[in-house]
Amino acid sequence: MKRSASSYIKLSLASALVLVSCCLCSWRLMKIQVVESETYSQTKTSTQTYSQTIQATRGEIVDSSGKPIIENKVGYSLIIEPDTFPEDNTEGNQVLLSLTKILDENQVTYTTSLPISETQPYAFTEDEDAVAKLKKTLNMNVYATAENCMDQIQKEYEIDDSYTPEQQRLLAGIRYEMQLRGFSLSNRFTLAEDVPLDTVTEIKERGVTLPGVDIVEEAIRSVAQGDVVPHEIGTVGPIYAEEYEELKSKGYDLDDVVGKSGIEKAMEDTLCGSDGIKEIKVENGQVVSSEITTPMEAGSTVQLTVNSDFQRELQGILSDFIKNFDSLRDEKTKDLKTVQCGAIVVLDAKNGGVLGMVTNPTYDLSDYKTNYEEILNEENKPLFNRATYGLYRPGSTFKTITAVAGLNEGIVNGGTTYYCGHVYHFKDHNYNCTGSHGDISITRALQVSCNIYFYKLSEELTIDRISDYATRFGLGQKTGLETGDAAGHLSNQETFKELGADWTVGQVLQSAIGQGEWAVTPLQMANVACTIANDGTRYVPHLVDSIWDYNHNTCLEKVQPEVAEQITPLNDSVFQLVENGMIAASRNNFPSKYSLSDFGFDVAIKTGTPQNSSRVQDSFFIGYAPANDPEIAFAGVIEGGEYSKYMIRSIIQAYQKTVKNENVTVDTIAATTTTTDSAQNSTQTTTTVTTAN
Structure with missing residues (x-):
């Protein structure tokens, strides 16, 4: 078949078009494979980098001997x-x-x-x-x-x-x-x-x-010893939304835990450690590298001043006294209600460290999470720490402060006497004493707790100087304990005004013997005893002894004692005369089983039975031992009771047994009938009086 010229032209054009297309495709393919190969290789590979937080292990809390109180263990969490x-x-x-x-x-x-x-x-x-x-x-x-x-x-x-x-x-x-x-x-x-x-x-x-x-x-977080100062150890918990704004600037994530109370909160910066960061590189859905760019640093271990064995002994002493108080009842105490609450604080007299601090009723930290509602609603509020937040009138234990004030201001000395005829007439009112002591000096007045001596001394001191010395001894203010405590208040015109009560001149007398409107904690009064033991040096009580690395191998920091106040004595006899009176008080006809006279050293104490409107009275004591070279200072209170001083012997024995590792048996109050001579004990406790306003 003969083809026309137009057909050849069309065929030629088509062939040319195919040839050009092939050349263009070849050129484009060469460019992709050779010239732009690296670019396309990168485009094809999908790469992502993720940052993962490595949560820091929280530091542990141990007692003074290194025994764990709070520790960590590996476990499973449900999220x-x-x-x-x-x-x-x-x-x-x-x-x-x-x-x-x-x-x-x-x-x-x-x-x-x-x-x-x-x-x-x-x-x-x-x-x-x-x-x-x-x-x-x-x-x-x-x-x-x-x-x-x-x-x-x-x-x-x-x-x-x-x-x-x-x-x-x-x-x-x-x-x-x-x-x-x-x-x-x-x-x-x-x-x-x-x-x-x-x-x-x-x-x-x-x-x-x-x-x-x-x-x-x-x-x-695991509780190793839940019965050791549970109120002071505290708890950790999740970060709540309203807390996060403040904490995120410190590097916390929302799913971290943080100290909520006690040492866990007070030492948060020490315990928390530093989170690490792991960077994970993923290419096309496959992990190609995993590298820790910021190592995790475990928190430091906090070592306390508290001896856990001593703490348990103290708790037993307090609990046994309360449980068996009925065995001590006599004519003087037969009408008191059931005793249920109290507290004891023992400080290291050399530096103010807390050796033991107990309150009754108490709880076990191991039960806090699982039985919180039950503990919260239990009778007498075991979650309330009476040692640091319980507020009481100090009663005659306060006479030690009045005595220091009178001696240090030069108003009285060791030879100054006042006459006590049992009744003191002041501003148309009569005020009674515990006895008829005749002409009496300050040391004897402390021994027998003569109200009239301190009534007369208070007239010359005035309430301003009494308040000043109370402040210098640390009353009416927080002690500075790491976990916090109550400040309480003084008994003076300012307090009466705040309470809406009328101040009268007779309140000066009452304040001088620890009545009036004083509000003090057992911790504050233990520190009063510690200050007398140190001739006027008042330390800041503390719970933390030292900071260690996580494994408790290397000590990073030793907490140094901090002096809060220095009461400079007028002369060497100021604190010595007060101590002499307190030593004499320790020999005030104690029943033999509670005697403080057979330790081989002197014990300095002062007791008080302050009035309490809701409970009729409380029973208070303060002291230190050995008197000539004090190692411990202590205070204790029993709400609505009497004879709390009978615990002092056991406290000293417990210290000897657990802290000093001496072969000593701790004598406690047993559930047996004990006959007490109320006449013998009349000079040991203070019969407080009510003043007319």
């Missing part, structure tokens, strides 16, 4: 991951119910802090701070009831009537805790710690039905 936990409330609620069912069946504890009763009708718990936080978190007004708060939580998380009342309360508690801890895409939620391995296995096996639930292995 809820925000990125995989159901956003739908109904689905999320079902996961929580399924999860808590497993925990309950395996008796694994988990804590929530919703301050509302477990059953209907709903009511707030006694924790007022927690209730205030609840209302603030839920944006409720101050008048909102427990029912109002529950309704708000149930509405927000769709916890409707399809759930049983028990399930509603359970879900509300967990949901509120998640809200408090800032559960969000950037912060996971820890529901339970130290989960047993069999429970971990069960949860992992059911992982498909529990979206968002995971198990992580981490260091768990």
